[in-house]
Amino acid sequence: MKILITGAEGFAGSHLVDYCMEQGDEVWGTCKSGARTVNIAHQLDHITLRIGDLTMPDFLRAVLRENKFDALFHLAGISYVKDAEREPALTYEANLLSGIHLLEAVRTLSPQTRVVLVSSAEVYGPVAPERLPVTEDYPFAPPVSIFAAGKAALELAAHPLIKIYGLHVVLARPFNHTGPRQRADFVCSTFAEQIVKVENGAAPILHVGDLPPRRDFSDVRDIVRGYRMLAMQGEKGEAYNLATGHSVTVQEILDTLVNMSKAKVEIRQDPSRLRGANQVMDVRGSIEKVKAATGWVPEIPLEKTLKDLLNWHRTRLTTKG
Amino acid sequence: MKILITGAEGFAGSHLVDYCMEQGDEVWGTCKSGARTVNIAHQLDHITLRIGDLTMPDFLRAVLRENKFDALFHLAGISYVKDAEREPALTYEANLLSGIHLLEAVRTLSPQTRVVLVSSAEVYGPVAPERLPVTEDYPFAPPVSIFAAGKAALELAAHPLIKIYGLHVVLARPFNHTGPRQRADFVCSTFAEQIVKVENGAAPILHVGDLPPRRDFSDVRDIVRGYRMLAMQGEKGEAYNLATGHSVTVQEILDTLVNMSKAKVEIRQDPSRLRGANQVMDVRGSIEKVKAATGWVPEIPLEKTLKDLLNWHRTRLTTKG
Numbered sequence: 001m002k003i004l005i006t007g008a009e010g011f012a013g014s015h016l017v018d019y020c021m022e023q024g025d026e027v028w029g030t031c032k033s034g035a036r037t038v039n040i041a042h043q044l045d046h047i048t049l050r051i052g053d054l055t056m057p058d059f060l061r062a063v064l065r066e067n068k069f070d071a072l073f074h075l076a077g078i079s080y081v082k083d084a085e086r087e088p089a090l091t092y093e094a095n096l097l098s099g100i101h102l103l104e105a106v107r108t109l110s111p112q113t114r115v116v117l118v119s120s121a122e123v124y125g126p127v128a129p130e131r132l133p134v135t136e137d138y139p140f141a142p143p144v145s146i147f148a149a150g151k152a153a154l155e156l157a158a159h160p161l162i163k164i165y166g167l168h169v170v171l172a173r174p175f176n177h178t179g180p181r182q183r184a185d186f187v188c189s190t191f192a193e194q195i196v197k198v199e200n201g202a203a204p205i206l207h208v209g210d211l212p213p214r215r216d217f218s219d220v221r222d223i224v225r226g227y228r229m230l231a232m233q234g235e236k237g238e239a240y241n242l243a244t245g246h247s248v249t250v251q252e253i254l255d256t257l258v259n260m261s262k263a264k265v266e267i268r269q270d271p272s273r274l275r276g277a278n279q280v281m282d283v284r285g286s287i288e289k290v291k292a293a294t295g296w297v298p299e300i301p302l303e304k305t306l307k308d309l310l311n312w313h314r315t316r317l318t319t320k321g
Numbered sequence: 322m323k324i325l326i327t328g329a330e331g332f333a334g335s336h337l338v339d340y341c342m343e344q345g346d347e348v349w350g351t352c353k354s355g356a357r358t359v360n361i362a363h364q365l366d367h368i369t370l371r372i373g374d375l376t377m378p379d380f381l382r383a384v385l386r387e388n389k390f391d392a393l394f395h396l397a398g399i400s401y402v403k404d405a406e407r408e409p410a411l412t413y414e415a416n417l418l419s420g421i422h423l424l425e426a427v428r429t430l431s432p433q434t435r436v437v438l439v440s441s442a443e444v445y446g447p448v449a450p451e452r453l454p455v456t457e458d459y460p461f462a463p464p465v466s467i468f469a470a471g472k473a474a475l476e477l478a479a480h481p482l483i484k485i486y487g488l489h490v491v492l493a494r495p496f497n498h499t500g501p502r503q504r505a506d507f508v509c510s511t512f513a514e515q516i517v518k519v520e521n522g523a524a525p526i527l528h529v530g531d532l533p534p535r536r537d538f539s540d541v542r543d544i545v546r547g548y549r550m551l552a553m554q555g556e557k558g559e560a561y562n563l564a565t566g567h568s569v570t571v572q573e574i575l576d577t578l579v580n581m582s583k584a585k586v587e588i589r590q591d592p593s594r595l596r597g598a599n600q601v602m603d604v605r606g607s608i609e610k611v612k613a614a615t616g617w618v619p620e621i622p623l624e625k626t627l628k629d630l631l632n633w634h635r636t637r638l639t640t641k642g
Contacts, residue, residue, distance in 0.1 A: 057410070085481075085485060088421075088425060088428070088481075088482060089378070089421060089422065089425040092418075092421045092478060093418075096417075096421075096474070096478070097413075097414075097418055100409075100410060100413045100417075101410065104409060104410040107409070139460030139461065140460065140461060140477065142476075142477070142480040142484075142558075143477055143480050143481055144480070144481060144484055144485075145481050145485075146481045146482075146485070148481070149477045149478050149480060149481045150478070152474075152477045153417070153473075153474035153475075153477045153478050154474075155463075156461065156463070156464055156470045156473045156474045156477065157413060157417070157470045157471070157474050159463040159464050159465070159470060160406075160409075160464055160465060160466050160467045160469070160470045161409060161467075163463075163465055164406060164465075164466075164467070237463075
């Protein structure tokens with residue numbers, strides 16, 4: 001397939017580049033001007049990259065005029081909840097308006113292209129415990145974060161474009177995912193980075209936020225495999241969870257990572273890392289729908305994911321320093 | 322109160338200008354460059370108008386820097402469903418992005434201003450008959466129109482701005498409303514206009530679309546009174562229906578208007594006016610919530626609304642020709 005990935009240099013984007021290259025795809029990507037391309041440095045000779053701003057409609061239109069793609073994966077956007085809250089307007093432009101421009105560009109220039117719009121499990125908001133693992137028909141509650149609202153709003157905006165104009169758009173709702181290359185603002189990656197810094201001689205203190213919440217953690221490499229399967233086999237207009245169906249506490253993640261290292265660390269709660277009253281206590285996604293449509297199931301156990309994440313930080317921090 | 326109305330020159334906007342002037346408010350308005358201001362021609366000496374494009378963030382920011390408003394009523398946008406479907410991207414910019422820029426301008430420059438964000442009953446989509454009259458907690462279904470999606474997406478985008486930053490935003494969900502000054506693309510107004518044209522000598526044929534659907538029709542003057550009451554007494558973050566609680570068929574509207582005229586007309590169905598399979602067969606809104614919060618109830622009977630609409634077209638078409 002000839003495919004286009006927006007946000008190709010990002011965490012999930014770079015893994016999708018790798019996976020699609022393995023599958024023999026011709027891979028094109030977009031990334032922002034000035035973005036660090038370290039995640040795809042090993043692929044830069046093999047893929048075609050176009051640099052530009054997706055909030056400007058003409059950028060993607062030019063890329064779609066240059067080429068016909070079989071599939072377009074829209075991953076670009078602001079993914080960190082706290083970044084989103086610092087800059088609501090920028091977040092809505094990056095995560096909502098860009099998506100609308102993208103769908104409009106596809107509608108007018110390339111309506112046969114299959115689009116995987118990467119939404120988020122955050123669209124569900126807090127889910128009643130008796131409705132876990134949550135299924136895709138769970139109604140949207142008023143969103144509690146800018147990030148969640150941008151994703152939910154983009155899903156709503158996409159629907160009539162699918163219904164009225166017949167665009168082939170599939171909505172992916174990934175739950176938490178981690179693995180190598182994840183920036184250390186996210187919980188697993190900050191734990192792993194701190195542990196590696198202790199291994200390298202830093203003060204043996206590990207700063208943590210809320211430990212009791214339960215989350216459904218996948219490996220990023222499983223998630224991107226799901227995106228590609230959804231492009232080929234997902235039904236247009238449908239949303240699909242990508243998850244494991246099980247949740248673990250943040251405490252368990254922490255314990256697993258600490259036990260993988262010889263470093264001895266003291267755990268210290270950091271008030272600035274606490275999310276406060278809006279914290280959702282448990283999230284799990286049902287994967288029956290994606291399994292039925294595509295056969296996708298997660299394959300990489302959380303132990304391996306966390307080990308790879310730790311080793312990635314070890315390599316990175318050694319190389320650097 | 323000192324108030325600002327976006328889309329002040331529009332159908333509902335102009336009635337809100339009139340109502341607020343009657344209440345003794347100092348009224349400011351925005352309208353687009355090149356917009357026809359015929360609806361507020363009689364008020365132009367009494368209000369302050371600022372001309373500009375709400376999709377450009379700097380326009381409203383300049384207005385909010387100039388003045389502190391007690392209340393801001395956001396009515397501007399594309400209101401006709403078929404216009405929205407011709408121009409999805411423009412519609413999302415006008416109806417969704419402008420609203421986000423407006424809320425961000427309020428957040429950063431004037432957080433104490435009370436905002437009434439005019440959404441729409443369309444956010445509910447098709448409502449299960451046993452859930453009529455629909456209450457505000459009815460979950461959003463995937464929207465079937467660009468117009469509905471833009472309004473629903475804006476509501477979602479507004480929520481975290483209210484929750485996280487404490488903005489005083491009230492969401493108004495008006496159901497169908499009509500009355501003098503409504504453009505003849507809308508069902509009541511096109512019937513009335515066609516009847517007046519027959520009175521004035523045109524061929525006695527009245528072109529109609531779907532007649533069986535039931536809608537909850539209010540008088541625009543009741544609706545704008547509701548907006549002002551919501552600004553003063555609505556609870557922030559809450560959505561309120563503005564409706565009558567009852568629905569009538571389009572056929573009944575047609576019969577009422579025809580019976581108000583001495584003109585004899587032949588009714589002819591026009592395929593281009595049919596909405597097709599996406600047509601919602603019945604809509605009625607519960608008004609218990611707005612009544613409890615503000616005491617608002619509709620006051621103008623539909624007969625009077627339709628008579629005033631007919632007389633407005635009579636005056637307008639006589640003046641013109």
